[in-house]
Amino acid sequence: MIEFRPSGLTEDEEALRAEVREFVAEEFPSGTYLPELGINAGADVEFSRRLAARGWIGMVVPQEYGGPGRSATERFLVVEELLAAGAPVGAHWVADRQTAPVILSFGSERLKREFLPRIVGGDAFFCLGMSEPDSGSDLASVRTRATRTEGGWLLNGSKVWTSGAQYCHYVMTLCRTSPQEGRKHVGLSQLIVDLTSDGLTVSPIKLLNGQHHFNEVVFEDVFVPDHMVLGEVGSGWHQVTSELAYERSGPDRFLTTFPVLRYFLDFRDVAGPEAELRLGALAARYWVLRNMSLSIARSLDGGEVPAVEATLVKDLGTSFEHDVLDLVRDLSGGEQEPGGDLFDQLLAEATVTAPTFTLRGGTNEVLRTVAAKHLLREKRRAL
């Protein structure tokens, strides 16, 4: 039986949080800006640099690689404040959440020295080259392939839905490094590819509301030097799946629509029995989800890899993000005007981009199937 433990905060953690809260209150006074919606956030390189100057990017990177060596819990406390305020975290998001920890876990000494200080400084932004036109949920079926060449690899294929490739510096690319014989999970590798490489093209794919969020990335004989292979050649699948506990459990999986709710309460008259009932149940859910997510950060700090817990929290959290919108729409009533005030604009954007919440990072259907298999296996073992 999976159990989550409540976790209080130490004095140092409370102090960090107070510091972040003060910073956020100065940067984002309510009503003066259009909040970003979680990881759909755009890039604001200057903002990322300001965060870096405070030591809030790549927080888990140890001092020997230029980082502050703080915990996953401390990172959690920083990012949840940013997301709750709708900060523009897009530029450094992937590097901070995922690339820094995986380079720490699997990267060679050279990769660590080369990349970690730059991530921490807000000077190296990463995107994720996993999905392809024919490989979505069935990620292990990727066909982008790297073949051996003098001093490195030649990469060919194409990636789609690559968020942020238009402004990032590197794309962490999952590809096949040996032909498939038998199990498709064997023979995959992760390559760090410079987005300015010869033979690499990035083309925008517009979101349904015209925003440029993700891209197609095409590789034509792109040369990738040997040392840019992350971890072992052929261990790509193991490495990618071990990222999932980081990728799936964080505050970005339940806070996407929080700014909508906050602006709703700030800028509309909300009252009455229906509002009480529905907001009450919503508050209870936020409280429980946040504490579950925090408890996963604590387990990561304790050296555990709570992958299934993370899967369940992502399923619950992203579904909940939709519920928040339904509630705000019901209580605010009337037609939506995307060109209205800041609240109207925010609600409109949230409404039309909501489908992304439960797709990206593994669809909820697939997450549930993964979790069910685990639960059934555990049960069989117990019998």
Add this chain to the structure above:
Amino acid sequence: MTDELQLLDETVRAIFAKHFDRDTRAATGREFPRELWTVLDKSGLTALGDVESGAGLAELVVLARAVGRAGAPVPLVESAGLAAWLVTGAGLDLPPGLTTCAAAHPDDDLTVVRAGDGWTATGVLHRVPWGRDSDQVAAVATGEGTTFAVVLPIPDDLRRGTNLADEPRDTVRFDGVALAADAVAPTAVDQDALRERGAVLRAASMGGAMEAALELSLAYAGEREQFGQPISSFQAVQHHLVAIAEETMCTGMAVQLAVSASPEQTSFAVAAAKNTAGCAARIVTKRAHQVHGAIGVTDEHALPWSTTRLWAWQDEFGTTRDWAALLGRGVLADGGAGLWPRLSASAGTGEAG
């Protein structure tokens, strides 16, 4: 869980497993399981909430959860978790025999007045758990402009009622009943405080009942075959299982948060726990029955031991809706600026889990 809590959990589980197995359930049916109660009583568990014992809410949550998991029709939450706590907390002795506790029903109204050396009590307590099987009932009464903890003998002419799980919920009236001086004492626990504690413990029992429903569903899905394969291989069934697991975990977490909450957070955390358990109960009952097919709605099956309780307990010690409204009023009072600090308030020390 700390080692002590773990040990308590194992002890209680072992008692239920030994004295309340499938056969005993089948044999006692809807009757009060005297033998089980005697064992619980002798082990001292029925008085665990005695403030002298050093057991706090965390220990009582362990008991409450075990009751829910076993689906055992015994007033352990009421006696150990509520009566012992209320009575000894007011400096009174817990009398021998079975002492149940009033359910903090919104229509309860009990007053005491001094009469010679003792007191007289007048009023009504609604839906007292296991009233008919108890020797006395602990309750909160008002009088002299303050609040008292009282222990009242159960009158003969109670009005029988039950909840959806067939657990006794009897209404008892007192019409100038004489009470000894040592049956009444001032207390800081008012009706709301009693309801809050009852709500956390009910939510804990609900979490236990959900665990049982999850275990049964996982086991059944793994062994039942249709179309030549276990039904657990069907994705629709897998998704039911995951939803049950998710809601069970949310309930467990919400209860632990209520246990570890700091004093200023308690009312929010308690309301969130009972509301979470109530919302989760709806999902778990629906989906667990769906997984089980027709066998799950039969009287012999163990699943209804969980689900009937989950249906009933949603409404006890404040309904799901009552607690939502309370939380909602807080959200509206805090406004947009207050919402995030409220939701992200640090959950106590984390030591309770």
